[in-house]
Amino acid sequence: MAAEEEYIGTWKIVECVSLAGTVETTGIEGTEFILDESGDVCWKVSDDVEPLPFFNCETYEIVPEKVYSYKAMKFIGTYAGLEVNFKVEISDDLMLLTYEKCCILQCQKISAPDPKDDVPYSFLGALEEGYFSDVIITGDTSKQFHVHSTILNLTAPGIDWTQSTTPLTGLPDDVLAATLHYMYAECLPRGISEDTVKKCVKLVSKLPDLSEFVKLCNIFLQNTALKQQITSLITDLHNRADKIIQLFRGMKLDDSGETESERSANPAKLCYITKQCLREAAIACANLLVVCDLFSRRKAELSREERHDIIKYARARIPVFLKQFHDLLKELGGQLCALNAHQRADFATYLVPEIETALEIFTKYVSNSKSALEQIINVSETERGEKNEKSRKSTVGDVLGKTLKHALHVRELKKLKKLHEKSTTTFFHFMQKKEAFCSMSQSAKIRDITKLFESVGDLVHISQNKVTEFIDCLETKLSMRDWKYLFKLGTSKISWAICKILHNQSMAQPLVKQACDLVHREEFTSAMTSLGLLATEVNPSDQPSTSKGASGAKHTSSVAQKTEYVQLGSVESLCVPPHGRDSRTATQAFKLLQSQHRTDLTFEIIQTHETGDTVVDHTAGGNVEHMGSEVKVDVCSIPAHRVVIATRCHWFKRALLSGMRESIDRKITVHDTSPTLFRMFLEYLYSGSLEMNEMSTEQIADMMTLADRYDTVCLRSKCEYALRHHLDENTVFYLLSLADQLNARTLKENCMLYLSENPLLSTSEVFPDLPEHLQTEVEAVTLSKLGPHDPSSSATPSSSLSELEEVADRMNLESPGSSGSSSSDSLSDSARLQECVDGLREVVGSDVPDQELVSLSLAADCDLNRAINFFFS
Template sequence: MEVDDDYIGLWRIVECVSLAGIVETTGIEGTEFFLDESGDVSWKVSEDAEPMPFFNCETYEIQPKKGSTPAVLKFYGTYEGHVIDFKVEISDDLMLLTYEKCCLLQCQKISSSDPRADILYSFLPALEEEFFWDISIRADSGREFKVHSLVLCLSTPDVNWFCSPPPLTGLQECVIQTVLHYLYAECLPQGLMEEVARACIKSLNKMHGFGKFVDLCQTFLKNTNLKHQITSMVNDMHACADKIIDLFGGGGGQGGSEGVSHQMDRSLIDNPAKLCYVVKQAVREGAVAISKLLMMCDLFSRRKGELSREERHDIIKYTRSRIPFFLSQLEKFLEVCKKHTSAMSVDERHEIATYLVPEIESSLDMVSKFVSDIKAALEQIINTSEKEKPADSKHDKSKKGSGHISNILGKTLKNALHLRELKKLKRLNDRASNLFFLFVQKKDTFSSMSDNEKVRYISRGLDSLVDQVPTFLSRLQIIMSDLEVKLTKREWKYLFKLGTSKIAWGIYKVENNHPTLEPLVQQVCDTVHRDQFTSSLVALGLSKPRQQQQQQGGQDITSEASSSSTQNVDTRYIQLSAVESLCVPPFAHDSVMAKMALELLRSGNKTDMTFEIIVAQDVGDTVIDHTGSKTVERTESDRDVEITYIPAHCVVIATHCEWFKRALLSGMKESIDKKITVHDTNPDLFRVFLEYLYSGQMETNDLSTEQLVDIMTLADRYHTLSLKSLCEQALKHHVDDENALYLLSFADQLNAKKLKDLILNYVAEHPEVTSSELYQDLPEYLQMEVETVSVTGLDSRSHSLTNHSYTDVPSSASSISEVDEMINTMPFVERVSNDLTTSSSSEDIPPIEDAARLENCVESLRDVVGDSIPREQLVQVSLAADYDLNRALNFLFP
């Protein structure tokens, strides 16, 4: 399911219009929802917001506009099976959602940035590499852990880490290692053992300031147990399939890669009674497997609100990984059936058909009565539903008066959903009626046959089975070989959510109409006659425990406990949850440490290093006073130099910027003085850059095009790829006729492919842009790309450029050898070379570099590296770095 980029992003409900067209406060204003590219929707609802049915939906689908039919945004609720359709109109950052004639929601886009640009926030590199540590914690084994008081105070501000000995001293090594991982990453380490988690709880349960860590360990133990149980549930389904294969003599449990046993059990063919018994047992095993499947679907649907997005995806990924195993078991079963059916002679089929006649007649009578009871129960449920209005659940009771617009809106939505459910039930009843009449006709036809005709009829059915089994087996093998192609992860996720939604809706309706359907459910339990099947239905809330059935109204403690377990959704059966999500650091926008680190930078406390920002100004320029920074002036010849000092923290800077870490640990001037000099940047924008390093976030909506360009340049210079990607995404919304060519050249220089492609398309769609003088200043290869895209489109550009042996132009961070190689492969180089060889005057060759800038860069490098590097190498590095000191240092110290 492809989703238009216009829909992807974070939206906020800002206004709600009632049936009468009046804008009033409903209580849901401020609710935010995020539509991602994979079809998931996540909601952020305040505690005071009025509950709405679509808040429970966690999947969406966009049906595009067709002719006069407007586009539709569908929200799928996986618990009660709701499908809530909104007619949608979208324009720039505004989206209007209309639900039939019920209400209109006005939504404002808050952020359209790619969620993948968000980073996982942690200080683990500082812990693992032990740079800039100031505290040592000794374990009971004698091992010392070198840690950072700054980071520990960010994660546990209530703990005194400066006492002697520091907290955690003397604990088990595995416990200290687990605790420190949590303190540096706000998560548990991968591969954590259950006994280690228990030891952590025991050691820190009464220690002040570690309550959140203890709670997380307890959640880990609970979720680990749940994961074991859900794995056991899937294994039970596999075991049922193996038993079915074993029953037919296929050796499913021990067949291994050989599949079906070569020693086929002929007693099934020679003994029709045994064959009939085996078929009945196989059906019972299949019913048990189906009950386990129902539990899984119901569990996923009911618990989706308690699971994180990563945990839900983990479940979906796990279920998909089991499909090949189930298909291989189905293949074994079909091979068994093929061997049995192909080995039967005509006389054996006749004998089996003769034995099956009375069995089939009794089965038809039982099924006929069961289907008739289902039809009657459905009609009773529909009649009852038509007379009742949808009652508010205990969670939906509003604190406001019943006449408040939010209550009217909620009730209107629920009434609409109630009517839709009635239609769904009626369609289901119509299908059941059609199937019932068709079944009755088949049964009457079979009953009217003579005994010989019945035998011949069944024999023909066996013949048809013999012919169809090889076809089924061949198709299955094709499906297995093409599984990855025909069922992508994205498609499976969508099908899984849709399927579980429908199954959960069916279970929900059976549960809500338990008195009416209880006799039918009990009849199924008695027919299957398997404890596993019955216990599964009890867990689903579709049946009562045996004790409760035998002691209705009694005071038996066991009965009351069982009743409570089936009525309370939270304790009905195990809560499914993944463990992996507990072992992944939080995203920056969710990290508590990120917020506290940003506050620490702004406060200027506990700093141990300084950034020296040097900005050259023309004489007479006004010097800006940067709040929180120390600014001085000095004069050099005919220009003023403004120097701004910004204090920072070595461990934070080194953890989140590899370039700065190398500078601070290089043993050079920067590491000795704990000062990094930065040239040619605005101090205010550099502070924004630092705030991103501290917090992992940057608000791009309030930044101008020039500011985004400058920050993206800093990100490229210091190899902060996540920030560079964030700026690139933000600049896409700033492209216009005036800056398109400038941004095209800029994106080309920094190798920002996505931004460059977008601008190429923009220029191709706005050819008037190329009439400006700036277009003529573009390199010839960029002009050629614009012309190619204008004629053939963006997709043909790569083929056209490959004919010239040209790839992307390198960014400023490329190595010297890469720069030389790329320049030599550019399509205009050959033409320039020809011009140089044919030219008779050196005046045709433009100057290559500014000698003054080159000399300044070489001297600055000499101040940093000393006399150990020859001048020729410094000149080469300066030229490659375009006279930028920081880039030149990066070339020297990669």
């Protein structure tokens, strides 16, 4: 499901056009979806928009033209196996999604992924170090917290922080620390305990402007409880598996002290063990259903990071389950091998009536299940007919929704019918085998069961070897990406099946009760009840909490389990500060800069201009002009806040805490920039984000230089990323020189790539203005594309070699006229060049000329990986 880079980013549906070419109002305009590099799609849908089926899709795939004869974007919904195929056409920031016989969705890219822009926004440095503090808050143990009224007012402006006693004074130290951490970082501290969060909810809920903090605490408790419940259920699965293994080992039979051979020879006890193991397996399967249903139904409550945390945890348990399954097969195989012919005959004799009884029960249960499935199919077909009889909808949006929903309903109906066909065929073969077995004589039945023991033993041995092989190569056979998709698909399909049963509960209820009676274990009945499959008579006050799943059916949550909390990992999304564009604190900080309220620092931006004055002399019968010049100095002052500036920029922090003039005068002088540009720089420090769509190439380049001067790495990287989209024939040499000056590798590589694709630019008038080493690198990149300058020289390879030798000389691979001590270095460089050329030859084949391979090797400084990248780019 690898996604192409041009599709990755955030898109917004701006128009829905009918196939006739008319623009229709559908209600889904403004809907946003995010396509990421891992193949996931995330939808942002307004509450008033009617949800379409593909809004439930969680992954996407770009399908090449050879599959459908056109390039397609396939949205895949793991819920019910939904697939929606659109014909996709993309050009720059515009994407057209065409749904067959319906409409065209016009989508606009509103943001491209920029990993350098994803920088958490916080003022934690000021809280931890306490510089420029003007308020002291004391906890219940007299511990003092040095804080800043400027920062606290951003989060809680309704509290007067200038008073000697604040509403936070006297709170427990852990509660106070967590509250202040939120006010400085807009998140919870890492490693915070559930007890602390509960105390925060209790003690801080009535304070003004901290409702978001309390809401975050409640989300933490809910998500932690869900993850704890899932962890507890998975742990219980491990325990059930261990118990089954122990039962087969005979460790928990009784206290009779029988030996293994005596126990193995006792068919009644082995039969008892088998029944107990089947009951444990049934409970484990029921708990697995609860895990899948919990995740599928409540994953919307979790962030993407938390969902991935659970998926990774489940992935980490696979080797443990496989090891347990291997041990179970080993014990089962050992038990079968331990039985001699006489013991197998005794065991088969004992099993004949047991098997006959089990066959009768199983036949009745399967027959009832088949009848229930037929009723469910009939009900689904009736619902389909009723939906088709409803009023026809005329708008494109309604047609799209109706078409997709109809397709989903038909798909579900086909799945049910296919399941019914398979079950009918299987039931028919089962009944044939049952009748054949029941018609046998007693001795024939015993022989048949004895042969079954032998075949089962062989099957167990083969399965044991397969499991061993899979454990050894687990990482290579099941990548995290594949597991993530399989986990989502499996959990969603199980949840869909449960929802269908709940939707037809009156038909399925007798089957569930019969299953509970057969297992006859309280844990199994509790699991069925928690899934909502088994109705129980309860008082309203005792009714468990419910949550609503994707299909709209109410679902009873799993019963609370009193187990020790096992943390899957920190609740990442709640313990990481938000990005500047998503931070409310950043928004308030930007407003604070604009208001200039309570500033305690001044920036002086000094600009110098040379002005020319003309003096006219009328003597000697003519006018003579004398040119003069003077330097004009403009000073612009911009007020700011020390704590904000120091926390958001380490260069200013060092200047303000150094004890030098800047810290004493509370004034920082800035040269070689404009007030407009520096104000934008400050806006980035305050808000954590900077919109560059409207900035010119020169402005972004100047901003990158300013960010480099003040060591603001995140802004520097953001500018470097933005300049990649400003490359053209007029800017490439300017940006190449800037990238070389600031050591911006990514920008320089993009400039070199652009020049390699446009080799004629090396003949422009601007090229000689580049530094000599950059000219050499550009010539090396463009030489193979441009070819020899003299047409007559192209006929002989010697002229090409002479040019390459000249380039090699300019690259200092061999200094002209050097000899003696430098000869060994020259030989070493030549060896590196030859080694790189040979490596390239192995990769690209023998069709590429030597001249081009040498040029690529020189351009890559004899680095084979870079040379290969240059070749394929």
